[in-house]
Amino acid sequence: MATETAEAPEAVRPDEIKAIPVRHPGRWVATGIVLFLAVALGNSLASNSRFEWGIVRHYFTSSRILHGLVLTIELTAAAMAIGIALGVLLAVMRLSPNPLVTGASWLYIWLFRGTPVLVQILLWYNIAALYPHFSLGIPFGPTFTQFSATSVITPFVAGMLALGLNEGAYMAEIVRAGIISVPEGQTLAAQSLGMTRLMTLRRIVLPQAMRVIVPPTGNETISMLKTTSLVSVIAVTELTYSAQLIYSVNYRTIQLLIVASLWYLIVTTLLTIGQFYVERYFGRGASRELPMTPMQRLRRNIGLRHGY
Amino acid sequence: MVKAEGVHKRFGRLEVLKGISLEVEAGEVVCIIGASGSGKSTFLRCINHLEKIDAGRLWVDGELVGYRQVGDKLYELRDAEVCRDRAEIGMVFQSFNLFGNMTALENVIEAPIRVKKVPKRNAVAQAKELLQRVGLGDKIDAYPAQLSGGQQQRVAIARALAMTPKLMLFDEPTSALDPELIGEVLDVMKGLAKDFQTTMVVVTHEMGFAREAASRVLMMDEGRIIEEGTPEHFFREPREERTKQFLSKILD
Numbered sequence: 001m002a003t004e005t006a007e008a009p010e011a012v013r014p015d016e017i018k019a020i021p022v023r024h025p026g027r028w029v030a031t032g033i034v035l036f037l038a039v040a041l042g043n044s045l046a047s048n049s050r051f052e053w054g055i056v057r058h059y060f061t062s063s064r065i066l067h068g069l070v071l072t073i074e075l076t077a078a079a080m081a082i083g084i085a086l087g088v089l090l091a092v093m094r095l096s097p098n099p100l101v102t103g104a105s106w107l108y109i110w111l112f113r114g115t116p117v118l119v120q121i122l123l124w125y126n127i128a129a130l131y132p133h134f135s136l137g138i139p140f141g142p143t144f145t146q147f148s149a150t151s152v153i154t155p156f157v158a159g160m161l162a163l164g165l166n167e168g169a170y171m172a173e174i175v176r177a178g179i180i181s182v183p184e185g186q187t188l189a190a191q192s193l194g195m196t197r198l199m200t201l202r203r204i205v206l207p208q209a210m211r212v213i214v215p216p217t218g219n220e221t222i223s224m225l226k227t228t229s230l231v232s233v234i235a236v237t238e239l240t241y242s243a244q245l246i247y248s249v250n251y252r253t254i255q256l257l258i259v260a261s262l263w264y265l266i267v268t269t270l271l272t273i274g275q276f277y278v279e280r281y282f283g284r285g286a287s288r289e290l291p292m293t294p295m296q297r298l299r300r301n302i303g304l305r306h307g308y
Numbered sequence: 309m310v311k312a313e314g315v316h317k318r319f320g321r322l323e324v325l326k327g328i329s330l331e332v333e334a335g336e337v338v339c340i341i342g343a344s345g346s347g348k349s350t351f352l353r354c355i356n357h358l359e360k361i362d363a364g365r366l367w368v369d370g371e372l373v374g375y376r377q378v379g380d381k382l383y384e385l386r387d388a389e390v391c392r393d394r395a396e397i398g399m400v401f402q403s404f405n406l407f408g409n410m411t412a413l414e415n416v417i418e419a420p421i422r423v424k425k426v427p428k429r430n431a432v433a434q435a436k437e438l439l440q441r442v443g444l445g446d447k448i449d450a451y452p453a454q455l456s457g458g459q460q461q462r463v464a465i466a467r468a469l470a471m472t473p474k475l476m477l478f479d480e481p482t483s484a485l486d487p488e489l490i491g492e493v494l495d496v497m498k499g500l501a502k503d504f505q506t507t508m509v510v511v512t513h514e515m516g517f518a519r520e521a522a523s524r525v526l527m528m529d530e531g532r533i534i535e536e537g538t539p540e541h542f543f544r545e546p547r548e549e550r551t552k553q554f555l556s557k558i559l560d
Contacts, residue, residue: 189405189464192356193419193471194395196387203422207409284409284451 055255059246060262068242069263075160075228075238080221082164087171092201094176105172112169118230120166124158125234159231167224174216178209210282218275222268239263309334309475309507310355314364317350324350326531327364334474335505339518339539342528343554348511349402351528352477355509356397357390368397369474395423398468402480404460406452412439412463413448416470424471431470438466442496458489462496469500476500478510490514497521513558519543527551 045051059065093105112120128149137143153161182205190200232241243256280291292300310332317325324347332338340348353359354366357374366373374390375382385393407415416435420426426434439448442462452460461481468476478497482490494517500506501521512518518525519539527535527548535548546552 183405185401185403185405186407188358189399189401189407191358191391192394192397192399193467194391194393194423195419196391199422203418204407204409208407 050254051258052252052255055252056258056262059252059256059259062246064237064242064246065239065259065263068237068239068260069267071156071237072225072228072239073267075156075163075231075236076221076225078160079163079167079228080224082160083167083171083220083224084217086165086168087173087175088206090168090172091175091179094172095179109169109172112166117162117166117227118233121159121162121231121234124153124162125155127153127158155231155234155236158234159228159236163224163227163231167220170220171217174213174220175209177216178211178213179205181212182208207282211279214275214279214282218271218278221275222271225267225271226264309336309369310509311367312351312364313366315351315354315361315366316363317347317354317359318362324531325354325361328528328531328533329364330526330533330536332507332509334507336523337501337508337510337521339522339525340509340511340528341513341515341518341525341542341554341558346528347531348528349479352399352479352509352511355475355477356394356399358394358399368393391423395419395471396474398471398473398476400461400464400468400476400478400481402483404452404457404464404484406460406464406467408452411449411451412444412455412466415452415463416467419467420470435466435470438469439463441499442466443492456489457485458492461485461493465493465496465500474507476506476508478508478512480511480513482512482514515539515542515555515559527554529554 090105090108093101094109096102096105131149133146133148134152135143135146137145179201186204186208187200190204195203228238229240231238232244235241237245239260243260247253247256277293280293283291310330312328312330315325315328316323326347328347328351330338340351342348350359354361355368355373360374371393373393374385376385376389377383406412407418410418413432413435416438417428417431420431420434421428436445436448439445442465444459444462444466447455447459447463450459452463455463465481481497482493485493494514497508497510497517498521501508510517510522522539525537525539525542526533527542527546527550529550535542535546535551542551542555546555
């Protein structure tokens with residue numbers, strides 16, 4: 001037998017393997033259970049008349065809800081803008097050679113991360129109790145103009161400050177993680193070319209840190225979108241509070257909470273898509289090829305099916 | 309071009325440089341060899357003030373590195389002054405350290421534009437010429453991650469040359485490369501030495517390169533220069549026992 005195989009001509013290609021695949025009964029059972037639950041849920045959503053989908057549809061685009069949605073988005077954008085700017089500043093301070101600067105940053109993070117954001121919102125809302133007037137002028141010298149605190153710190157501004165300053169503490173740690181993820185050699189190379197510390201940070205280190213910074217920042221933004229609902233306690237008519245105001249009159253509590261939830265889901269979806277493209281932009285240079293966009297993937301899959 | 313007198317450097321309690329004195333003339337190529345931990349890389353970093361020295365004096369092109377002497381008092385240079393001095397010294401690292409967020413071309417034009425304020429058009433023209441010279445004219449738009457180690461190191465050399473430095477420092481430029489890629493980097497360096505008379509201080513174990521391009525070789529051991537001579541001297545009749553031991557290991 002051994003001689004037979006040795007004499008067989010090498011050019012003959014063996015038959016393609018045609019084996020009977022292993023059966024996976026467990027997968028079929030799991031699929032069945034998932035399908036059953038999905039149908040049951042769908043049936044319940046459709047047949048339970050207490051959902052009153054007509055009312056959900058009616059309020060979905062009502063002007064008060066849309067106004068609340070705009071306010072929620074504005075608040076999220078403003079708070080994240082403050083948070084990111086502050087985060088970069090605090091992270092750079094944390095990495096400074098000056099111990100006083102490092103300490104100040106540490107203290108800020110400790111304070112704002114260590115107290116509940118709800119408490120911070122209430123504190124900013126009531127800041128007039130501590131400082132009834134703000135004045136513009138030379139410290140310990142003459143003042144030029146004076147404002148009352150309640151006219152400057154409106155509920156919206158109080159909410160924006162509280163959320164933004166709180167976010168700064170979290171963003172600082174995210175940015176710091178990004179900065180220390182960039183290899184030391186990058187800084188050495190920049191220095192050896194005569195670039196200053198600031199130039200190195202702005203041109204070399206931060207752009208590469210972005211790859212690490214963007215995913216958790218996207219997370220923070222989505223989290224912020226929903227955290228803004230906390231400012232309902234200081235009567236800012238953002239999305240959740242708008243829904244509450246409506247159902248406190250017509251008692252369609254569930255329907256309005258569904259309306260608000262649907263809008264939060266829609267905005268979260270949009271933010272997730274945006275995050276994908278931002279990540280893709282900062283990922284250039286990090287790997288040999290960029291991840292495909294969903295459109296590219298779709299086009300490729302269709303292409304494959306046609307045998308290109 | 310470089311002059312060192314009794315240079316000492318400590319890291320905490322560990323004394324890495326224990327009195328280095330040497331002189332490198334303009335146009336000279338000096339190779340520094342020695343086991344790892346002997347202080348060669350640290351000395352190289354001291355030359356462009358990436359490390360501060362603790363004792364002794366170091367001059368580049370007649371100017372004290374990192375300090376200004378007025379009478380018998382030493383003043384530390386300000387950051388901007390240190391940066392200006394560094395801009396005139398090119399450095400090539402063992403691990404290339406190309407800027408990962410930039411293409412080959414962007415890597416080369418970055419410092420001329422930002423530090424020397426060269427107009428972008430001139431910087432790009434010069435960078436293309438340099439990349440051509442190191443044999444990468446077709447890779448100008450590639451990111452570092454898309455290049456082989458040898459190609460990255462050649463871009464790094466072009467990046468350093470773009471600042472038209474009066475001195476080039478090479479810190480084990482081929483140690484992180486596959487054997488097949490070492491040649492292409494060494495060829496570029498030989499070209500620099502022969503065709504452009506660039507002053508170079510090279511920390512390397514490539515004795516073949518030393519023989520072809522170096523005017524002098526220094527052997528360092530435990531923070532001191534223990535032997536100095538022509539490349540031929542090191543091949544034929546090394547004096548110190550430590551040098552013989554070391555060479556027998558790297559020349560296999």
